[in-house]
Amino acid sequence: MRERHIRLKPPLVVSGHYQRYAWTVRSLIALYPRLFFPVVGLKARERSWMIQDETRLVIDGFPRSANNFALTAFLFAQAEMVNVSHHMHAPAQVMAAARKNLPTLVLIRKPGDAVLSWVGRFPHQSLAQALKYYVRYYKAILPLSDKYVLATFEEVTSDFGKVIGHINRKFCTSFTLFSHTEENQEKCFRRIGKNNSPSADRNRVKMSHQDTLSSDKYKSLILEADKIYAEILTVTRQTRSGE
Numbered sequence: 001m002r003e004r005h006i007r008l009k010p011p012l013v014v015s016g017h018y019q020r021y022a023w024t025v026r027s028l029i030a031l032y033p034r035l036f037f038p039v040v041g042l043k044a045r046e047r048s049w050m051i052q053d054e055t056r057l058v059i060d061g062f063p064r065s066a067n068n069f070a071l072t073a074f075l076f077a078q079a080e081m082v083n084v085s086h087h088m089h090a091p092a093q094v095m096a097a098a099r100k101n102l103p104t105l106v107l108i109r110k111p112g113d114a115v116l117s118w119v120g121r122f123p124h125q126s127l128a129q130a131l132k133y134y135v136r137y138y139k140a141i142l143p144l145s146d147k148y149v150l151a152t153f154e155e156v157t158s159d160f161g162k163v164i165g166h167i168n169r170k171f172c173t174s175f176t177l178f179s180h181t182e183e184n185q186e187k188c189f190r191r192i193g194k195n196n197s198p199s200a201d202r203n204r205v206k207m208s209h210q211d212t213l214s215s216d217k218y219k220s221l222i223l224e225a226d227k228i229y230a231e232i233l234t235v236t237r238q239t240r241s242g243e
Contacts, residue, residue: 050085052085059107060093063118065114067107070163071084077175077176095141106141106149107156111222138228139228161178
């Protein structure tokens with residue numbers, strides 16, 4: 001396995017109210033590939049994460065759904081560098097991959113855990129904003145469920161080799177499986193870096209929002225997010241069983 005240093009930074013790393021506004025705009029256009037890619041592609045870093053002619057795998061999902069670990073563990077396992085498009089956190093990326101018939105891995109995490117982790121990482125984001133985008137993201141790609149492999153946060157973080165196996169079977173690829181040992185997992189976390197790995201400080205921020213998320217104010221949004229989570233899991237599991 002080759003040593004690689006992977007620089008992972010979330011999109012739109014700016015501060016305060018501007019970042020909230022920027023993400024709101026980004027999340028709205030993320031459903032429309034013809035609009036999304038020209039706009040977001042103005043940033044060189046994100047342009048490099050988009051689908052290219054050399055792309056052999058697409059990894060995407062709602063933020064804080066083990067995107068960093070999936071990318072790092074996948075590259076860690078490969079004997080040679082593989083061009084992976086990643087971290088767009090946009091339905092447009094999955095739609096584009098489906099049109100090109102590219103091997104695609106979509107990541108998903110239970111909505112409550114995902115949005116709490118998001119606001120823990122980016123405190124300026126609101127719970128309502130996160131929940132609404134969670135629903136929009138997975139609703140948009142649900143009709144494409146036969147075009148990608150879906151993996152839960154738990155699957156990625158407990159047996160990512162098995163996830164790569166699902167990709168190989170579905171897309172007739174021959175990617176090397178990740179040996180999900182404690183040692184390899186720790187190596188991946190070190191490569192990801194402390195800013196993107198689990199931390200006690202962010203866990204405390206998440207816990208401070210837990211009661212808020214459980215309040216009546218967010219009840220309808222949580223129910224809608226839980227519904228789409230269950231629906232997309234059911235549909236993709238049916239697709240996987242038919243492979």
